[in-house]
Amino acid sequence: MRVGGPIHYVVTGFSRCIPAQLPISTRFRYTISRTATMTCVSHTVQQEVMMIDTAQAFGVDIGGSGIKAAPVDLNKGEFAEPRLKILTPSESTPQAIGSVLRKQLEHFEVPETVPVGISFPAPVKPGQKLNWIANLDQSWVGVDITEALSEECGRPVTVVNDADAAGLAEQQFGAAKGQEGLVVVTTLGTGIGTALIYDGVLIPNTELGHIELEGGKGDAERYASSAVRERKELSYKKWAKRLTKYYSLIEKYFSPSLIVIGGGVSRKSDNFVPFIDIDTPTVPAKLRNEPAVIGAAYYASTK
Numbered sequence: 001m002r003v004g005g006p007i008h009y010v011v012t013g014f015s016r017c018i019p020a021q022l023p024i025s026t027r028f029r030y031t032i033s034r035t036a037t038m039t040c041v042s043h044t045v046q047q048e049v050m051m052i053d054t055a056q057a058f059g060v061d062i063g064g065s066g067i068k069a070a071p072v073d074l075n076k077g078e079f080a081e082p083r084l085k086i087l088t089p090s091e092s093t094p095q096a097i098g099s100v101l102r103k104q105l106e107h108f109e110v111p112e113t114v115p116v117g118i119s120f121p122a123p124v125k126p127g128q129k130l131n132w133i134a135n136l137d138q139s140w141v142g143v144d145i146t147e148a149l150s151e152e153c154g155r156p157v158t159v160v161n162d163a164d165a166a167g168l169a170e171q172q173f174g175a176a177k178g179q180e181g182l183v184v185v186t187t188l189g190t191g192i193g194t195a196l197i198y199d200g201v202l203i204p205n206t207e208l209g210h211i212e213l214e215g216g217k218g219d220a221e222r223y224a225s226s227a228v229r230e231r232k233e234l235s236y237k238k239w240a241k242r243l244t245k246y247y248s249l250i251e252k253y254f255s256p257s258l259i260v261i262g263g264g265v266s267r268k269s270d271n272f273v274p275f276i277d278i279d280t281p282t283v284p285a286k287l288r289n290e291p292a293v294i295g296a297a298y299y300a301s302t303k
Contacts, residue, residue: 055080058110059297061119061162061290062097064088064135068290069104071114072297077173081108083290092136094143098152105153116157117300119165119292120145123205158300163187164204165295166285167195170260172298174286181257184208184250185285188263192221192246196254202299211253213245220246226265236268240275251280260285 055071070083084104089096101118110116121135124145133140146159160168167185170176176183180199187193192209195202209221217223224242228234234242247259261273262285269284276282287294 055114055297057115057117057297057301058105058108059117059119059165059293059295059300060101060104061165061292061296062088062136063121063162064092067097067100067104068293069101069108070290070293071108071110072294074298074301077169077287077294077298079290079293083293084108088136093139094148094152097136098149101149101153105155112155115297115300115303116153116155117165117296117298118149118157118159119162119296120159121162123207124159124161124164125205158296158303160296160299161195161205162292163193163206164195164202165293165299166193166262166287166291167197167260167295168202168299169287169291169295170262170285171197171200173294174291175260175283176258179258182254183258183260184254184256185260185262186250187285188224188226188261188265190225190227192225193263208250211246211249213249215245217245220249226263229265236271237275240272240277243272244275244277247276247278247280247282251278256280258283262287262291 054073056074057072058069059072060067060069066085066087068083068085070079071081072078073080084107086100086103089100105116122130122133122140122145126146127144129142129144130140146157149159150157163185166187167183170185171179171183176185176197183197185195185197186209194206194208196206197203209225211220212218213220213223222228224239224246228242229239250256250259257280259280259282261269261282266284267288273282273284285291
């Protein structure tokens with residue numbers, strides 16, 4: 001490749017091109033396709049460009065310990081760029097979280113026209129104020145989440161519950177893709193998050209990790225979460241017996257067509273999923289790479 005003069009591109013929408021030997025920022029700014037004119041370091045280059053797919057939306061996952069963000073390729077259901085994780089501020093107020101979000105948007109130079117979806121660790125009811133929060137600062141209580149984060153980001157954003165975001169990602173791109181009927185997606189971690197999706201439509205803000213188990217076992221996530229397994233040093237087979245009690249109730253109450261088990265422990269699904277003794281087909285999640293980020297981006301793209 002020779003350097004000197006304008007590069008020939010065509011700007012069309014929202015994808016990315018990487019010339020074979022020319023260093024170009026991997027951050028997504030424009031949709032670039034095969035030939036128009038663009039100036040680069042005051043030199044002119046005549047060349048053919050190699051096209052790769054890139055992002056159509058931007059996703060963020062706000063967690064109690066970290067805030068992860070990435071541009072998302074919705075054609076593939078994966079990150080278009082390596083994600084950026086910033087630790088959640090110790091005082092995780094709306095203003096402090098907003099400051100982190102602005103840094104992430106600026107880092108990736110996200111265009112104003114690109115949908116931004118944010119996964120949030122609480123039930124999200126559009127137009128209503130939050131009435132409780134567990135993993136962030138209590139100053140969120142009484143706040144309209146979508147309104148507050150849009151104001152902090154200086155642009156409209158779409159907010160969705162974190163478990164719902166992960167469920168949508170699995171339904172669109174992962175283990176539940178193309179599945180008809182009711183799909184229950186669970187995330188096993190510190191607690192048990194749940195998402196219900198019926199014929200591709202999200203039923204938001206379910207908290208089925210808190211259903212009361214039979215036999216006096218109490219709150220499901222206090223009996224069967226991944227954190228409980230670790231704390232009590234349960235073998236995977238003994239843990240599967242606890243999970244059977246939980247998923248048996250899900251099966252009894254909802255008659256789902258499919259149950260998807262996600263969370264970090266799903267990487268070791270062969271150790272416990274085969275021992276969950278229920279009739280409903282039960283499979284591990286496929287999206288290991290931050291499904292809440294992908295799901296939030298997808299959800300924003302539909303609004």
